[in-house]
Amino acid sequence: MVIICNGKEQKVPEGCTLHQLLLQLQLDPDTVVVECDKQVVKRNDYEGTVLAEGQNLELIRFVGGG
Amino acid sequence: MRIKVHEEEQEVAPGTVMADIARRFSGCDLFIVDGCQVAGTYELQEGDSCWCLRKGGQVGRAELERLLYLRHTPGVQQVFGRAVVGIMGLGGLGSVVAGALVRVGIGRLVLADYDIVDPTNLNRQQFFVDQIGMKKTEALAANLHRMNPYVELTLHDCRLSAATIPRIFADVDVLVECFDDPVMKAIAFRLALTDMKSMGYVGASGVAGLADNNRITTLCHRPSVCIVGDNESEARPGQGLMAPRVGIAAHHQANQVLRILMQRAGRPV
Structure with missing residues (x-):
């Protein structure tokens, strides 16, 4: 199945959760803010959010240092 | 034309330069017009707001508070x-x-x-x-x-x-x-x-x-x-x-x- 991730098409397996996608992208879920179809996803919902065909994800990733 | 000197509205002749204003104040050597430092030769324009200061001069509290922001873009x-x-x-x-x-x-x-x-x-x-x-x-x-x-x-x-x-x-x-x-x-x-x-x-x-x-x-x-x-x-x-x-x-x-x-x-x- 295909979703849109930061404006680009991304293939993910059926039943893939948001948490699994972030790990697949080698991102630490705790450092990423996610908007799914323009809705901000709560951090506690990453594991339970099953991705659906055509969903539009915006991933905003933070790196350390300040 | 109308200008402001130390925030006071005044009438001056066209062609007045900053040094003409500076002569009214003793020892001033720093000129600011609308947030920007200018030379004594700067020709003042209608509506300008100008200041003449003495570099390194000591000032009181109210004056200091105003001077701290004198280089800001006007109005901000x-x-x-x-x-x-x-x-x-x-x-x-x-x-x-x-x-x-x-x-x-x-x-x-x-x-x-x-x-x-x-x-x-x-x-x-x-x-x-x-x-x-x-x-x-x-x-x-x-x-x-x-x-x-x-x-x-x-x-x-x-x-x-x-x-x-x-x-x-x-x-x-x-x-x-x-x-x-x-x-x-x-x-x-x-x-x-x-x-x-x-x-x-x-x-x-x-x-x-x-x-x-x-x-x-x-x-x-x-x-x-x-x-x-x-x-x-x-x-x-x-x-x-x-x-x-x-x-x-x-x-x-x-x-x-x-x-x-x-x-x-x-x-x-």
């Missing part, structure tokens, strides 16, 4: 002076953002950090050797008041969390995220998009190392919710945090705060 100080800005984390970003905002006369800053000053901070943070061991909140407050004694400071010596951020910064116009920890950066940004929508927000991500200056950008996800940095350069073994590049990002943040304040005052720039 009323907006800055009414504003309340929060800063989360007083390290390489936060201590520099605070300095810039104090120098432009933001009315009140709400400053939060749990840490003390240690020697490894001094390669980029606005503290001094004799402040090692002090609480960052108190050390920075002392330094900021030396820059501008008229800015009000509210200090919070505590570790911030998703639960405390909305309470501590409830009344700020713009909140600046200057954390070191990327997990806290994400937590704060998520709050800015959800529970704290009414305030402006300027975060940071990707400020380490010696990468190209111009890769540091200010990207706004909402009209008043922005992130500064190159989004890649993380602090890690082999890539340190140093004053110049962290400072570039910090000043992006500080200028974005001013831009958001002007926008919210109905005077976008």
Whole structure:
């Protein structure tokens, strides 16, 4: 199945959760803010959010240092 | 033509230059017109507001408060002076953002950090050797008041969390995220998009190392919710945090705060 991730098409397996996608992208879920179809996803919902065909994800990733 | 000399309206002849005005005051050698330093040969124009000062001269409190902002773009100080800005984390970003905002006369800053000053901070943070061991909140407050004694400071010596951020910064116009920890950066940004929508927000991500200056950008996800940095350069073994590049990002943040304040005052720039 295909979703849109930061404006680009991304293939993910059926039943893939948001948490699994972030790990697949080698991102630490705790450092990423996610908007799914323009809705901000709560951090506690990453594991339970099953991705659906055509969903539009915006991933905003933070790196350390300040 | 009509001009202002030390904020007093006056009629002067066309062709009057700054040096003509300066002759009325003893020993003045610094000339400012509408926020800009000019030479004595500057020909005054209708509507100009000019000042003649003596460089290094001592002045009283009321005069000093006015002179601190004399180099500002005209008209912005009323907006800055009414504003309340929060800063989360007083390290390489936060201590520099605070300095810039104090120098432009933001009315009140709400400053939060749990840490003390240690020697490894001094390669980029606005503290001094004799402040090692002090609480960052108190050390920075002392330094900021030396820059501008008229800015009000509210200090919070505590570790911030998703639960405390909305309470501590409830009344700020713009909140600046200057954390070191990327997990806290994400937590704060998520709050800015959800529970704290009414305030402006300027975060940071990707400020380490010696990468190209111009890769540091200010990207706004909402009209008043922005992130500064190159989004890649993380602090890690082999890539340190140093004053110049962290400072570039910090000043992006500080200028974005001013831009958001002007926008919210109905005077976008």
